[in-house]
Amino acid sequence: ILNEIEQxxxxxxxGIKQRYGxxxxxxxxxxxxxxxxxxxxxxxLLPAVRAAEQKIHSDVATYNHEYLPITGLPALTKGAAQxxxxxxxxxxxxxxxxxxxxxxxxxxxxIAAKFLSKFFSxxxxxxxxxxxxxxxxxxxxxxxxxxxxPYWNAATKSLRFQEFLHAIETAPEGSVFVLHACAHNPTGxxxxxxxxxxxxxxxxxxxHIALFDSAYQGFASxxxxxxxxxxxxxxxxxxxxxxxxxxxxxxxxxxMYGERVGCFHIVLPNQSEETxxxxxxxxxxxxxxxxxxxxxxxxxxxxxxxxxxxADDVLTNQWYTDMITMSSRIQTMRVSxxxxxxxLKTPGTWDHIVEQCGMFSFTGLSxxxxxxxxxxxxxxxVGSGRASIAGLNEGNVEYVANAIDEVVxx
Ligand code: LMR
Numbered sequence: 229i230l231n232e233i234e235q236x237x238x239x240x241x242x243g244i245k246q247r248y249g250x251x252x253x254x255x256x257x258x259x260x261x262x263x264x265x266x267x268x269x270x271x272x273l274l275p276a277v278r279a280a281e282q283k284i285h286s287d288v289a290t291y292n293h294e295y296l297p298i299t300g301l302p303a304l305t306k307g308a309a310q311x312x313x314x315x316x317x318x319x320x321x322x323x324x325x326x327x328x329x330x331x332x333x334x335x336x337x338x339i340a341a342k343f344l345s346k347f348f349s350x351x352x353x354x355x356x357x358x359x360x361x362x363x364x365x366x367x368x369x370x371x372x373x374x375x376x377x378p379y380w381n382a383a384t385k386s387l388r389f390q391e392f393l394h395a396i397e398t399a400p401e402g403s404v405f406v407l408h409a410c411a412h413n414p415t416g417x418x419x420x421x422x423x424x425x426x427x428x429x430x431x432x433x434x435x436h437i438a439l440f441d442s443a444y445q446g447f448a449s450x451x452x453x454x455x456x457x458x459x460x461x462x463x464x465x466x467x468x469x470x471x472x473x474x475x476x477x478x479x480x481x482x483x484m485y486g487e488r489v490g491c492f493h494i495v496l497p498n499q500s501e502e503t504x505x506x507x508x509x510x511x512x513x514x515x516x517x518x519x520x521x522x523x524x525x526x527x528x529x530x531x532x533x534x535x536x537x538x539a540d541d542v543l544t545n546q547w548y549t550d551m552i553t554m555s556s557r558i559q560t561m562r563v564s565x566x567x568x569x570x571x572l573k574t575p576g577t578w579d580h581i582v583e584q585c586g587m588f589s590f591t592g593l594s595x596x597x598x599x600x601x602x603x604x605x606x607x608x609x610v611g612s613g614r615a616s617i618a619g620l621n622e623g624n625v626e627y628v629a630n631a632i633d634e635v636v637x638x
Contacts, residue, residue, distance in 0.1 A: 240361055241610065248608045256606035257624045259615040262413065262587045263485055264554050267621045272554070274483045276547035280536040283543075293528065298516045300329020300491070301531040307538025308491040312442060312456055312476055317463055323504055324496040328515045329526040332484075333443045333477030334362060336492035340439055340473050341370040342518045343494075344404060351437070354395065354405045356380075358612060360413045360441070363406060377405070380415045385580045385592060389423055396430040402470070404437045407462075409474070410455040411444035411586020414614035418448065418585060424458045428465050438462050439473040446481040446551035447558070448585040463495055471496055478534050480587065481551055487530025554618075558587065561620040565589075568629030574636050581617075589615050597635040605631035 238246065244260035258265075266272040285291055299305065305327040310318050318325065330336035344351060344367075353367045357376035367374050377399075378391035396405065407427075412418055419427060431438050440462060445455045453460075459474060466472050471494050478489040492515070496507055519526065537543040562582045569578040581589045593601070593613040601607040607628055609615040620628060 244608050244610065247602070251606055251608075253606040255624075255627060257608065257619060257628055259607065259609040259617070259619040259628070262480065262616045262618065264480065264483060264558075264587070264618045265621065267557065267623075269619070269621050269624070272483060274547065274550040276537050276543050276550050277483060277533055279546060280533045280540075280543055283536055283540070284532050296329070296525050296528050296531065298520050298525050299512070300327075300526050301528065301535045303535030303539045304489070304531045305329055305491055307535060308476055308478075309493060311445065311452055311538065312459055312474060312493065313463055313495075314453060314456065314460060317460060321463070321495065323501070323508065324498065326494045326496065326508060326511050326515065327491050328512075328519055329531055330475070330490045330492045330519075331523065331526065332479050332488040332490040333441065333475055334366065335488065335523075335526075336475035336477070336490045337363070337366045337441065338370075339492040339515065339518055340475055341367045341372060343473075343515065345370040345372050346514070348402075348404070348437075352400065352403050353439075354399060354403055356392075356406070356408065356412070358414055359406070359408075360443075363441075379412075380417065380590065382592070385417075385590070387417055387419060387423070389419065392419075393426060393430055396427065396434065396436065399434065399436065401434050402436060403434075404439055404473075405431055406439045406441060407458065409440045409442035409445065409459050410457070411448040411588075413443065413586070414588050414610065414612055415590040416584030416586050416588045417590070419458075421457060424461055425465075428458070428462055431462075432466050432469075435469050437470045437473065438466055439475070441475050443475075443477040444480055444586045445476075447555055447587055450552045450555040452548070452551075469497055478530070482534055482537065482547065484530045484534060487533070488527055489530035489534050558617050561617050561625060562589065564622075564625045565617070565620060565629055568626055569632060572629060572633045574629070574633040576636060587616055587618050589617050591615050591632075593632065593635070597632075600635045601631055605634070607631045 241261050248258045309325055309327050353372050353374045354377045355363050355374055356379035364374050377395035378388040381388045440459050446452050448455045462472050474493040476491045478484045537547050566578045566581045591613045595611045598611050
């Protein structure tokens with residue numbers, strides 16, 4: 229009875245990691261999955277994380293492996309909302325924010341998709357073209373219909389802003405727009421603050437629901453508040469008639485990749501106190517039901533690490549420093565790669581590598597060039613031409629530039 233089951237190809241992103249692992253060429257470089265590496269190419273345990281772990285382990289009275297509440301570790305959910313919305317907005321609107329812990333960003337998107345499919349199943353989900361490879365699969369797995377809005381102009385390597393705006397204006401009223409909060413994956417190109425204002429005003433005008441995917445806060449600029457600009461603007465301007473949904477991951481900015489730490493937040497519409505007092509517990513209970521029926525209660529260890537960092541001023545400040553360490557090293561590598569390509573007189577323009585932000589550069593290399601980079605030079609990146617700049621370091625950037633130069637010329 230299983231004979232008819234179709235075998236699917238390996239996951240596009242994790243397939244790269246697998247092929248890279250099996251490659252025994254000494255010069256190999258991994259620019260595939262978005263995971264931070266230090267200047268020696270190794271995973272980096274953030275000093276804030278190391279200190280938090282020591283603190284957790286040394287507290288014998290509370291160090292255990294008990295279940296967390298269904299909605300998550302309070303130190304995490306409370307701290308996560310502050311990271312995202314900032315202290316001022318949280319204090320002002322705490323009665324309208326509902327937060328549950330999730331299995332990182334993917335789990336938060338999954339909760340969002342389940343919630344939307346239960347209560348708003350007729351709504352279309354608008355994804356940027358292009359977007360993170362998993363977005364479409366997560367929403368469609370819950371029976372939701374996805375479509376795209378224009379985003380990246382490959383010819384000019386810029387934002388298709390007017391077309392993006394037009395998509396918002398012409399979508400059926402009340403559609404769901406999935407927006408990358410910052411450091412757009414895969415393009416590394418974000419709207420400017422002025423463009424965000426126009427986009428969010430249009431979303432408000434047509435009563436659409438904004439769903440922010442915040443997976444790289446701190447990676448675009450090194451500053452949490454700058455990178456939360458769109459979410460906070462959304463919170464101020466939207467959530468009047470419609471709720472806003474935010475999916476938050478701590479995989480990248482705390483280096484919690486495998487620990488799966490994240491949160492899902494709903495900001496309720498700005499209604500009367502009496503209405504909010506009824507709606508909030510109802511929404512909370514529905515989210516708790518989703519979590520309980522799928523994972524019972526969320527994983528504890530990574531949540532304790534992030535919760536400990538966020539509840540301790542010294543550790544929080546260390547974390548801010550750690551994010552600057554990561555974002556500034558990536559920026560240095562962007563400059564090094566661009567300069568190396570310019571020195572080599574590699575055909576094409578390469579300033580976009582420096583202008584893009586976050587972990588990725590959408591290099592503009594074709595799928596054929598990417599294939600040759602992997603096969604002939606052991607440089608691994610995504611077929612779309614997305615390169616994780618975090619995989620570059622002083623020891624391999626010249627090698628990568630020479631490999632790119634070769635595939636561009638031949
Ligand atoms: C990526 O885009 O490389 C990361 O978000 C890893 C993933 O889960 O796909």
